[in-house]
Amino acid sequence: MTVSIANLAYDDGDIDTNVSANPHIDELIASRYSRRQTLRGGLSAMTAAVFGGMLLTGCDDDDDNGPDPVTVDAGSAVATSAGRLVTLTGTTVGGATGTGWSQVSGPSVTIANAATSTASFTAPGVTTATPLVFRFSATNSAGTASTADATVTVSPAVLGFTAVPKSLADVVAVPDGYAVTVLYRLGDPIASGVAAYANNGTDTNFAQRAGDHHDGMSYFGLSASASTPDPTNSSRGLLVMNHENISEQYLHVNGVTAGSARLESEAIKEIESHGVSVIEVSRTSASGTWSYNQSSALNRRVTPNTPVSFSGPVRGNAVLRTRYSTDGTAGRGTINNCANGTMPWHTYLTCEENWAGYFRRASGDAALRTAGGRGKENASLTRYGIREGNAGNYGWSTVVPADTTSTIYARWNASVIAGTVTDGTTDFSHEPFQLGWVVEIDPFDPASTPRKRTALGRMNHEGCEIGRTIAGVKPAFYMGDDAQNEYLYKFVSATPWSAADATATNRLAIGDKYLDAGTLYVAKMNADGSGQWLPLVFGQNGLTSSNATYAFADQADVLVNTRLAADILGATKMDRPEWTAVNPATGEMYVTLTNNSSRTAANVDAPNPRAYTDPKVDGRSAGNGNVNGHVIRLREAGDTSEATAFAWDIYAFGAGSDLSPTNINLSGLDATNDFSSPDGLWFGLNSNATGQGTPVMWIETDDGAYTDVTNCMLLAAIPGTVGDGGTRAVTSTLGGVTNTVTTRIGKAPGTTLRRFLVGPKQCEITGIHSTPDGRSLFVNIQHPGEGGNASAISSNWPANQTGTAAPTSRPRSATIVITRTDGGLVGL
Template sequence: MKSPFSTIAGYDDGDIDTNRSANPHLGDLIEQRYSRRQALMGGLSAAGAAVFGGMLLSACGDDADTPVAVSAGDATTASAGRTVVLTGQSERGGRSAAWRQVSGPAVTMAVTGVNTATFTAPGVASATPLVFAFGVTSDSGVKSEAQTTVTVTPAVLGFTAVPKGLGDTVVVPSGHDVTVLYRLGDPLAAGVAAYANDGTDTNFAQRAGDHHDGMSYFGLASSGSSPDPSNSSRGVLVLNHENITAAYLHPNGPTSSNGVRPEAEAIKEIEAHGVSVVEVSRASGGAWTYVQSSSLNRRITPNTPMRFSGPAAGSALLRTAYSPDGTSGRGTINNCANGTMPWHTYLTNEENWAGYFRRNAGDAAVRTTAGLAKENVSLARYGISEGRTGNNGWTTVTPATAGNTVFSRWNATADATQAADGSGDFRHEPFQFGWVVEIDPFDPSATPRKRTALGRMNHEGCQVGRTIAGVRPAFYMGDDAQNEYIYKFVSATPWSAADASASDRLAVGDKYLNAGTLHVARFNADGTGQWLPLVFGQNGLTSSNATYPFADQADVLVNTRLAADVLGATKMDRPEWTAVNPATGEMYCTLTNNSSRRPVASGSQTGVDAANPRAYVDPKTTGGSTTGNANGHVIRLRETGDTSEASTFAWDIYAFGAGSDLDATNINLSGLDATNDFSSPDGMWFGLPSNVSGQGTPLLWLQTDDGAFTDQTNCMMLAAIPGTVGDGGTRSVTSTVGGGSATVSTRIGKTPGTTLRRFLVGPKQCEITGIHSTPDGTALFVNIQHPGEDGNARAISSNWPASQTGAASGSRPRSATIVITRSDGGIVGL
């Protein structure tokens, strides 16, 4: 500033121009350097921006030390899950160049060139800025740096919907690839011959079973014997084999002589059920294969030894000739959905096991005489009535080895000459099934454990909710039969993060799954609900109960359905898979369909209610129709306080299955169109939180097992980015079937629109079921179950998976696991 004395005579502050050199002014420098760098770097809008905006100058001096101009590029926007390319520029080369992140959610950058780097946009719930800096160090050690901003927006579906179809291949969107990985009959051990696929193959204890279903991928460490939850190139795939298509397993289908099944055929059919544990790997070029000779490979079949754990272990109701003390059993069967535990074990769930049992006429009288009349109530509630012959006729086999009971065990008829406690026959064998079974994929010597604290029913999935240190975790389950219930088990033990890396994984399962409280859900009309505890001695679950006198907690768990009846749980439209949103903790459950749902309850038919509001007639274009809730829906709930320990919740219906041509007022309530209409939701799974598909606004996958929509399309898989409970509103729905009519008010989520889209259509007569991914989300494993199930060896109705690669017709169909990848290597679905 000027001196205040500058006006006094004789005073001089030196503020005069005495520089007479020819050196340039700043404006001259800008003009010269802008002209030169515009040619080098593609130009800038103004010289001022070149100096003070995205491009900065450093240093001065001779040519080695002249200022270096760098640019980090313009600000951009990208949706979560997309690959972002950062490209820096500089006037001239330097000693080094590098990118660094300045702010925002941390990402992993990969260097792809001298001045370029890439990263995957992270999962976010709202628009989030990420700032990056590009720096260049000159030969003389002077650094120049510029910044740019990438604004990441919530995830969007990254594919064009595939159309409905009736073809015989798996169809996925353009830009995606399908590889058939693991098929029925594929050998699981060195020396086992390739599958002939003509009905002559044997030894299914060392081959892939049939009807691939629920599935989990576990990353495998380089040592080959322990988990590596980040490994997306080598892992263990564990999957269920729910059932069989016997018509293709034998040369000319199943046979019998005078009603007696051949032993070899029955052995093959039994062994084709159960679970596979198989090592899989991705080559450097991206191709996936399974490792036939891996030491981790094994089959768990209905003959594999099992241990019971939890409150019912040792119960009198579990005593059999095989296990007189009720602590052990043989095998697992009709395994449908699954669960992946945070301590790296696999839960397989026994669903429609009751149909495998024979029960002769007169059995009820024998039990009554023995003082076990209440067992008749139990057997009837689980669908094992007198006069049943049992699936596949296995009990008719005359074994070659005397005393072999692997066939006779399926006959639940009480032998009046044996002890009433069941230790001399197999009258209690049905009570040994209907459980959640835990398997350690990394220890072939570990005996699987049946977790009785989680109850006995037609178990579909068993998905764990979010695990939060110090909070007791919850496990959500459906009972897959018409008018059955939704359940939650809350462990007695709060979660400890250290257990995720424990070496004795089944011991961790003992810790969280053997003690706790099983609950059943009641849905109220106002959008609220309660979890009702199934505890002996409470709420009518006592020895004085008139319908079924419960003896203890083991009795409550063996007879979970009867206990839930007493508590007044809400009858649902076939509760199947459960899935938990990893970002919000909300639980989703597929309600596949219900042919007995009617406007008003009558006899064996159940009336509509707020949580199951539709009953209608769905006509087929090929003639005929289906009645009830033929297309199913997906219900979801949010725990009060967002805690797994809550006893209450809020609920709404995320989406109603329907053809887009059905009545929008009372049937197609979710406004589905040709890109996303579906029927009979079944399999369901959220992306993993280890990658963007499970972060921010996670990706939901929805699979179908349909009989109502098959006149227009084969079964399918859809991808969705759902909202949250309560994001829609209330709606009145009128159901009219025959002479009955009823109107109820229900809670419906916002219309899915473009956030729900068809991703895959399967081959003929299949079910799409079973899904999991690698930790990085770049490989998606999906199961194709029972293609061509309506055919037989003489009239083959599908040639898949041979048809996937254009093979000639004539090949018998095989259930199989496929791998779906993006051609650009990105996260599948986004």
């Protein structure tokens, strides 16, 4: 009831008597939203989850008559390690019209599905725990933005798989969570109209089929136009690989036909099965299966019969003149190609290794050379293992060809033909000097002529690995000479690196620029862990025309006879220097020393400190020498490729885990990582986390010593750095002699070295490369079942990789692709 009283000073509800400064509720609401948005914009509501974990959800029940700002939340902080997949899940309350993630700080990463509430990225490689901050944003219908930040702390990489046990089974074994695809096998056709491989010895035309003994290998991303490089393409590319040798017993119907002269039909098959393949490969989707394109216009075989040209200081030299190339500027093909090199200007280096064994040299040849004024060639041929009486590995020079004008078989007879011109232009007595080189191939131009880069020297080239390229600094190329007691080499280009050359269209011209002029060095290692690069330069350090051991005529003579020059300089004899690999983060160079049966207790030294007896459990005789090999590493002085001094230590020693930890198993290997005879070696690419921060190194084995216990294998490692261990006195006792040397050993690998793959029977694991994203790893399986023959097949791989194979299925060297079933980076 309302009572009306005149002149009343107070009326029920109608009079405002509150004169305080307290705000109205609508002011409170407006102020509250404004304050919340201000706080929210600066919020560090720490991160996401790893491997799909969800972030925390926020809520906001406030309401008014206008469009509400969206409430967002990014969850709580988490930690992960390099190479792991991280999922960022933002949550909203309110009417969000747009959401997205962006990076605020830390090493830059690529965010997948960034314009959604659920995004992801792969943690980058780092050397210490590193925070990465990401911002989640949402807008309402009025365009008002709300944000929240998430922090992911990334630690250095760790190996992310359980070690594969040793095995003698006839299959490729990989860790749980990984898949194997057989991609490219001996005999697979690489041109339209070439029939599928019958694999019974009747197949022909190996110039248009996959060769045998798949070895060193590189992947090159291919552009959408399918004619130029795209170094970011991980789903389509060119795979280039070496075919080192042959398992001749499986190439023919009943093995090799006996006789004093080889059948031409068999010899041509064997010759063409050597060399190099270039094939186009692709993956249909991120989770699809890899395959090769049989009809690609870029497919190519480079065989021992393919025309090649010479470049560099030895081009046109008298020792390169043959009946085929009377001016010494051209040659035919490449053979016994083992390891390789991948150039930043998108070419492929293939390296000629055990080429000397293919040549016949008749008794009395030395006298004919001397009589013809070529006596100095005898010292060279002997030093490279081409001695009188050699018949040639496969007897190709005995073929009587149907085409009497053909010289593709006669070239394998390196003997001087009596009564002919003595300068080598009427026979093939100079043919051995045409081999032993590094050969550059442009995989994107199938019509291009491969070039032999003579400035890099002539030897049993195992590989040629380029170091880090830094603008303005001359790049270095590291090479091993794969034979017992041979040397380690480095070539430093005369030209400083220019980043613009990585995208040049005339790729072989860029090879001319960096590979045809420079200084070739050989390594000398000292007992105190230091070392020097000794220049192999005519006129210096005894490399002169007056040298009593070998009289060098000029720099071309030094390069043709690299071994003789290195002998004179006093280089350090090593236990078969094989593959070289450069850590993309530190620039340190690693080299595998496979083994050395001629290493004795009397001649051990600091970089090759072991000589011992290695027992067998399968009845075979024990091995002697440095039976299991080791991996050594170098760090250039000043961390520059131009250095002439370095420090060294031994990263790891191969050994059975049951052998003496005092003098043999010096790296403390156990059942998860013991290995023997390291051969292939490669670091992950710096385009993904496997090659960043603390990169992953892959070690492949070519072993006969440990095959009583396990087939050959692939191991993954995250190595430390030169000098992270200490010195060790190692005592060798062999043949009644005892000797102790002090060496330098890196920190024990422990769990940072782990067995990733074991191959099928009697194989070698060799050749390795990956896609730029690190999610597909290509590996070669060489000569499975090499101990058998057509009538006693000792392996059925790869036919049995995914099921039971017919017992008559012959083994085939093949390339496999390894992927993770969850799509992650291989190894991490």
